[in-house]
Amino acid sequence: MSRSMIQAAVTMNQLQSKMDLISNNMANSQTTGYKTRQADFASLLFQQIDNMTDPANADGRLTPDGVRVGSGAKLGSVNIDLTPGSLQETERALDAALLEKNHLFQIQVTENDVTETRYTRDGSFYLSPLNGGEDVMLATKDGHPVLGENGPIIIEEGFDAITIDPDGQISVQRGNVNENAGNLAVTEAVRPQLLEASGDNTFRLPDLDELAFDFAEIMQPAGQNSEILRSGALEQSNVDIGSQMTDLLNAQRSYQFNARTISMGDQMMGLVNQLR
Structure with a gap:
């Protein structure tokens, strides 16, 4: 499996956890005293690949030479919003x-x-x-x-x-x-x-x-x-339904993009295997 497919698979698993969290918030929108849970993501370990023999703008460059390749994202923490409700x-x-x-x-x-x-x-x-x-x-x-x-x-x-x-x-x-x-x-x-x-x-x-x-x-x-x-x-609950719906749609879209990455990677590997 390619590096991009691994990254997508790891991120999809964490996005599923975020969607579960949002669904729980929405299900408790009428629960007395319920407080919204918020998911914070963090990047997993990345690898610095220094494969540039002649990098552009080397004199004024502020970032390291090469390419940083990540390993996906993880659910870093779940924070509780204790803001009073109505x-x-x-x-x-x-x-x-x-x-x-x-x-x-x-x-x-x-x-x-x-x-x-x-x-x-x-x-x-x-x-x-x-x-x-x-x-x-x-x-x-x-x-x-x-x-x-x-x-x-x-x-x-x-x-x-x-x-x-x-x-x-x-x-x-x-x-x-x-x-x-x-x-x-x-x-x-x-x-x-x-x-x-x-x-x-x-x-x-x-x-x-x-x-x-x-x-x-x-x-x-x-x-x-x-x-x-x-x-x-x-x-009452401090869940903002509009905000939760927006977060849910964004998470679903990100999940779809990562799923598309896996399918496209699989198609590309199939084409490479067919080369003669």
């Missing part, structure tokens, strides 16, 4: 929409007997019964505990009303008495490019042992005693 009023007491970029709710997820903290922008919360219904816990729609400053937020039953204040405080009313049931542990992603998508509209941190950063350099608590969210509202 807000939709729901008038539901347990709905909360974050107002600032890079702010995230913290939830506790247990999979395969392993418990870890994950992050999400989806503020659609519910009350999950505990201890036979004597207590309730603030949870996501999937039943994962929502974390407060001291762990999962557990509230004793028997309250008349519950509200989420703009600063993240959970207030319950018992008769004529209001009490603080906990505070949402809203965190800020200082380096959002390090977050990894973990499914169910959540993110996780990679293994910190493999990174040159400490946890405090990646995630920090959001400002206290400030308006960080809006109660009774949900944040």
